[in-house]
Amino acid sequence: MDDSTLTISLIIPVHRNHEPFQACMASVRNLKPAPDEIIVVADGDPEGAALAGSMGIQVVETTVAGGPGAARNRGAEQARGDILFFLDADVMVYPDATDRLHKLFAEEPEIAAVIGSYDDQPSEPNFLSQYRNLLHHYVHQNASPEGSTFWGACGAIRRVVFQDMGGFDERYRYPSVEDIELGCRMRQRGYRIRLDKALHIKHLKRWxxxxxxxxxxxxxxxxxxxxxxxxxxxxxxxxxxxxxxxxxxxxxxxxxxxxxxxxxxxxxxxxxxxxxxxxxxxxxxxxxxxxxxxxxxxxxxxxxxxxxxxxxxxxxxxxxxxxxxxxxxxxxx
Known part of the structure; x- marks a missing residue:
């Protein structure tokens, strides 16, 4: 397939934290071009499922919370896009994200995955939230563009590669290093990951x-x-x-x-x-x-x-x- 025609499935797991999720979805509506499909996985979260459903979004609902890795896997099972774009529910994505992904995957067909970075304008004003998110931004901005791991907060991966890797390790029942673990396995298998330092999201978490x-x-x-x-x-x-x-x-x-x-x-x-x-x-x-x-x-x-x-x-x-x-x-x- 010509990489210029690749389709993107946006997958967002949500578990309870609904106010940031609404801000996340508002930012998703500003993506240009729009994703070919949007899938919200309500991970043991009936209220989140109802909220996403009221927005007219495709919802995958789990009865018991299995963690973000399992939730992303459930979304990936339903996705039809060539690229699986994972986004956390407590971030706001910049409007050019999908455009950047289209160009990166088309220009570098050997790249299996792309990850982004937090921006330098965290939303929460308290010192620890500013410190923590600016620290994360600095680390990514000063890292090698040849990525050494994957990032579930803002990461896209070719669906065939994701399937080949067996997805995220579902034994991580809570938000942890399930994305890092996937990235490490990918690198061991010879897959290349690109860190795009201009692919930005804003973290809404209060630390x-x-x-x-x-x-x-x-x-x-x-x-x-x-x-x-x-x-x-x-x-x-x-x-x-x-x-x-x-x-x-x-x-x-x-x-x-x-x-x-x-x-x-x-x-x-x-x-x-x-x-x-x-x-x-x-x-x-x-x-x-x-x-x-x-x-x-x-x-x-x-x-x-x-x-x-x-x-x-x-x-x-x-x-x-x-x-x-x-x-x-x-x-x-």
């Missing part, structure tokens, strides 16, 4: 301290560690670049030195060295925060960023121990 810590540790770091150990492959991309790995080590040494300074005053020197190392390694992102939101925002982001490195390293160590003991991966229901 709190609790949601960041819980999601990052239990839904991201621990299960991602399990994938790394399973595949025995650690990519130098996204948030796992060499500078990030060094930052994880430095944050652990900083914590240990700070704790040990009450016993040995010499540890204060180590504390200072590690703090300086962390700042220098991550100066580019702090400069980005400063340019986007000012000095005070950048200053406030530093302890949260260092804490992120610390608990990511802890999760990696716990994951290694669990893997060695043959324990079940904790992110799966």
């Amino acid at each position: 709190t301290a609790r949601s960041i810590l819980y999601t990052d540790f239990f839904r991201r770091a621990l299960p991602w560690t399990a994938i790394i150990l399973r595949d025995r492959r650690l990519v130098n991309d996204l948030n796992m670049k060499t500078s990030d790995r060094l930052s994880v080590a430095a944050s652990g040494l900083l914590f240990a030195a700070t704790a040990g300074s009450s016993i040995r005053i010499e540890m204060l020197m180590v504390t200072g060295l590690m703090a300086g190392m962390l700042f220098m390694l991550n100066q580019p992102i702090y400069g980005f925060f400063y340019r986007k939101r000012g000095l005070w925002f950048a200053v406030k982001s530093v302890p949260w960023h260092w804490l992120y490195f610390l608990y990511s390293g802890l999760a990696f160590l716990i994951g290694i121990v669990r893997h060695g003991l043959g324990l079940k991966s904790v992110e799966r229901g």
Whole structure:
């Protein structure tokens, strides 16, 4: 088939969070050209099914919530398009998304999938939501265009490739790393993924301290560690670049030195060295925060960023121990 005639099926799983979903659907109506079909998967969500139905949207309804991976699979089973375009229900898509996908898949027929990026204008005004979403934006904007994984929030994949891969792993019962896991399997099979840094979505999620810590540790770091150990492959991309790995080590040494300074005053020197190392390694992102939101925002982001490195390293160590003991991966229901 001529890639210029490829059709696009837009698939959106929804589970409860209906206000962002309505904003998402409003943005979908502005897509130019419009998708060839739109499928909303109400994942154990009768209200979401009724809401989508009232919009005249094709609805696939599940009686029990199986998680976003399973919901996307159910939508893909009903889709007829050549390209499956997955979008989260708590994002707003930019109007040129489908046009960009048509052009990318047509111009690069060897590409199996395309992923996008959060924009730099998060909707929620509180500091943690701004920090978290700007961090994600920065990571994607500074990653390799030769993608190392898939992204379910805004990702498109050729239907034949999706079927060949068996879709998302449905053992992930909650939003986790089911998209990353699919991308890792795709790369192992030799499929190419393109990161289009201009394919933007706006994240509508409000982040709190609790949601960041819980999601990052239990839904991201621990299960991602399990994938790394399973595949025995650690990519130098996204948030796992060499500078990030060094930052994880430095944050652990900083914590240990700070704790040990009450016993040995010499540890204060180590504390200072590690703090300086962390700042220098991550100066580019702090400069980005400063340019986007000012000095005070950048200053406030530093302890949260260092804490992120610390608990990511802890999760990696716990994951290694669990893997060695043959324990079940904790992110799966």
